Amino acid sequence: MPMSADPGYLTAMVVEFSADTILSALLIFLWLMQRKEKHALCWGIGQLAIMAGGVLWFSGTNIISLPWRIYLCGLFLTLAMAGYWSGTLFFIGKLRAPHVRWMAPGILVLSGAFYFLWSSNTGWLAPGSAAALGLVMLWAGAQLLNIHHRYRLLGLALILRGGFNLLSAASLNPDLYVVWFVVTSLLKLVVMLGLIYAVQDEIQQRYARTIDSLSHGFLIRDRRGYIHVANERCAKLLGFNSAQELIGLHVCDLLPNLTRDMADQYFRLFETDGVPYPVTNTATLNLRNGTRLPVELLGSPYFERGRLYCLVQLLDISERKKKDDLLYQAARIDPVTGYFNRHALSSELTLALEKAASAGRECAVLFIDLDKFKRVNDSFGHAAGDQLLLTAAHRLHRLLRPVDVLSRFGGDEFIVIIPDLMPGRAEQMAIDCATEIIAAMGKGFEVSYHAISVTASIGIACYPTHGSDSETLIRNADIAMYEAKKAGRGELLIFNDAMTAVAKDGLVIDGALRGAIAANEFYLVYQAITNANTGKMTKVEALLRWNSSLLGPVPPDRFIPVAEDSGMIIELGTWVLEEACRQMGSWKQSALREVTISINVSAWQLADPQFVTLVSQALMRNGLSPHQLELELTERVLIEDAANVQAVLAQLRALGVSVSLDDFGTGYSSLSYLTQFHLNTLKIDRAFVMDIEHSERSNSLVHAIIAMGHSLGLQLVAEGVETAGQAEILEKMGCHYLQGYHISRPVPPDELLRFAGNRVSAAPQPYSNFAI
Structure with missing residues (x-):
């Protein structure tokens, strides 16, 4: 440092020290505003220490004794070096706790060293100070060059300032003082401005990184629709390479289908009183690359320098939309x-x-x-x-x-x-x-x-x-x-309207059926089936009846279809099987001991995997032979599930149970059923029998059925025999068994037992005398 103290030099020093004070104070002010910016405080203290040391040395001659001036200059120099060193370490993220703990002792030791060095020769003070500061600034500049390209100019400025300090310390000629003063002032100004820029840029970058770290897009637009701030996430969502590309664009430039009227209308929401914030909207954006992006927009007002801006957050709701679509799909x-x-x-x-x-x-x-x-x-x-x-x-x-x-x-x-x-x-x-x-x-x-x-x-x-x-x-x-x-x-x-009454009736019956078995409302009646030649009763059909406590007597044609529709027919059919076999067991020592009992079986029962087991168990429980049980099926049962029916019938035949085809000649009749299912008995429907006396067509048809049954080795039962004439014709045609009101009505077990006893004790008589 030059020793001259002429008025021009002093004026220049005042100007320079004033500038240093202002710039240093600005750095410290930035720290006061943002307490995280501790590097600003350190750099500001460092520069103030340089200025204080210079002022003290050149202006304190008549104020402070030389030893104290030397010591204080050494202390200020050490503070300046520590300020630049610690500020740079903090800025690049390498300042650690041990550095801070050893800083105060280091300052004292180093300032003492300077004092002993300069006390012996004050001529070393100026070049020594310049050299020491130059080394620290060279180091600081090198550190900044290595961390980020945006601080390379500041790093170069620090290196130039440090290098110039070393150069001036080694060879400064007092005649070149003006050159030294101008150059060092310029370098100092550049460095100080660079340090201020670095602090402000760091603040700005922190907020930018905070915004960019958000998981959703973020932008600020003005009243006209131009974008002032945007983050990287927003750029990626909208199909741009970087956030910088968005700055200055109109929002309509981002989205092809967005008009200026739509953008203005959205902004007017923030000028309206009473609107709750944030304003939330969902939309599907059409991007520049042709893709569609579902987003949620959260808009809030933002004021800067008295002007209203709109702060919009864009949330990518693609995954939420997928989940919503899945929920929608699951719901519909x-x-x-x-x-x-x-x-x-x-x-x-x-x-x-x-x-x-x-x-x-x-x-x-x-x-x-x-x-x-x-x-x-x-x-x-x-x-x-x-x-x-x-x-x-x-x-x-x-x-x-x-x-x-x-x-x-x-x-x-x-x-x-x-x-x-x-x-x-x-x-x-x-x-x-x-x-x-x-x-x-x-x-x-x-x-x-x-x-x-x-x-x-x-x-x-x-x-x-x-x-x-x-x-x-x-x-x-x-x-x-x-x-x-x-x-x-x-x-x-x-x-048609008549169906409503039937449906309501079905609902009433369905409700009453639910507890009917447990309430013992069902019972069986039995109708005799006699030999057409001898009149002997060899078979009996068990018929289900229901006397409902709620509805009274309900005929089978009303409750059986309802039971089939509701699935209760399985439980009901099982009850009929058990009750019929129990009744047969009680007749073992009576005139009915040799008869075969016939029960009707539904398609639902045949589909039940446990059906054959239930039949076998019912026979064993009541001590019956399998040939004493015959199961009656309708033609519809055979065709509805032919493969399963064949399998079940094969198991029943293996068990020894007979199978009868009921109501033959109606519905889906097909001759193939008679051979396909290996039946034992064929029951001719009453519709053919009732006209056999008066219709040649019915007579011929029944005759053909009987002849066919004979050829296939089937037993034939004529249903609905109501007159002696019908019985006589059927006997002559070769029908094996007769069933109908001419023989016997369906009766309770005791009455059937009396009827059977009468048949055993009486000699065979004409059919006109069989009815009871």
Whole structure:
């Protein structure tokens, strides 16, 4: 440092020291505003220490003695070196606790060293100070060059200042003082400004990094729609490479389909009183690359220098949207078939009815039930059942128009909505569609490498004829479907008001059936079956009767279909089997000991895997021989599940139980059944027997049936024999057994026992005398 103290030099020193004071104070002020910026405090103290040392040395001659001036200059120099050293370490993140702990002792030791060095020769003070500061600044500049490219200029400025200090310490000529003063002042100014920039940039970067670290996009736009601040996440969400690309762009430049009116309208929300913040919206953005991005926008007002800005956060809700879509699908889509479920059906039908009402149009509802589906589940498992449902749903969907709606209502039930039909066309359109569906279902399915035959029963209800709301239409179509099932399955029926009474009656009966067995409301009556030649009673049919405590006597044709629909027929059939075998067991020591008892068996019972076991156990419990039991099946039972029926009948034959085909000649009669199922007995339906005396056609038909039965080795029973003439004709035709009111009405066990005793004690008589 030059020793001259001329007025020009002093003026320059005052100016320089004033600038140092201002710049140093600014650094310390930045620390006061942001207490995290401790490097600003250290650098500010360091620069103030340099200035204080200079002022003390050149202006303190008459104020402080030389030894104290030397010591204080050494202390200020040490403080300056410590300030730049610690500030740089803190700035680059390498200042540690041991550094801080040893700093105070180090300052004292180093300042003492300077004092002893300069006390012997004050000429070393100026060049020594310059050299010491130069070394520290060279080190600080090198550290800054290594950490980040944005601080390279500051690092270079520190290196130049440090190098110039070393150079001036080694060879400064007093004649070059002006040059030294100008250069060192410029370098000092550049360094100080660089340090201030570094502190401010660090503050700015901290906030930028904070914003960028957010997991969602962030931007600030002004009233006109131009972007002032954005983070990197926002840039990535919107398809840009960096946040800097967004600055200065209009929000309409970010999103192709966003207009300036839309952007202005959004901003006006923040100028409106009483609007709760943040303003939350969800939208699907169309990005520049053509992709669509679902986002949630959180907008809040932001004021800066008295101006209103809009601060918007963009949250990528793609994953949430996927979850919402999955929840939507779970709530509205059937997981097995992929079509609408019951919940979605209601809303879709309500919407279709609203449109029809406003446009004067009609709608049709088809309620479809897959017949015999339960047997598929029982025989092949639920996976096979699901496969069948999926295949059936696809087959149904191919038959529908694009505007029609298909849904799985539950279990094996589907509903089809045919909307937007011309007035007067709903019923015919529904019939045409239902006919195609029945034909398509009738083609059969291949499930688990098995060919399965499944039919469909369909009920139809039309708007506005059969109901004006979705619940009524579905209920009425359901009622019509059940009537179609009762009609023989594979049928379609259109709802009519009479069905409602039948359905209500079925509900009442279903409710009363639930506790009827436990309440002992069922009982059996028995109808004799006699030998056509001898009149001897060799068989008896057990017939179920119900005397309900709620409804009174209920005929079988009313409660049996309800029991089949509800599945209670299995429990009821088991009771009949047990009770009939128990009754036979009680007749062991009577005139009925040799008779065979016949009971009716439903398709549901044959589908029960435990049925053969139940039969065997009932026989053993009551000490009966298998040949004393005969099971009566209808033709419909045989065809509904042929493979399973064949297997069950084979087990029953192996057990020794006889099988009879009831009501032969009605329904689905086919000669192939008689050989396919290896039956024992054929029962000729009463419809043929009743006209045998007066109709040549009926006479010929019964004669043919009897002849065919003889050729196949079957026992023949004629049902509904009510006159002696019928009995005589049947005997001459070769019918083996007769059953009907001419022989005996269905009677309780005691009366049948008396009738049997009379047959044993009496000689054979003409059939006209058999009836009781």
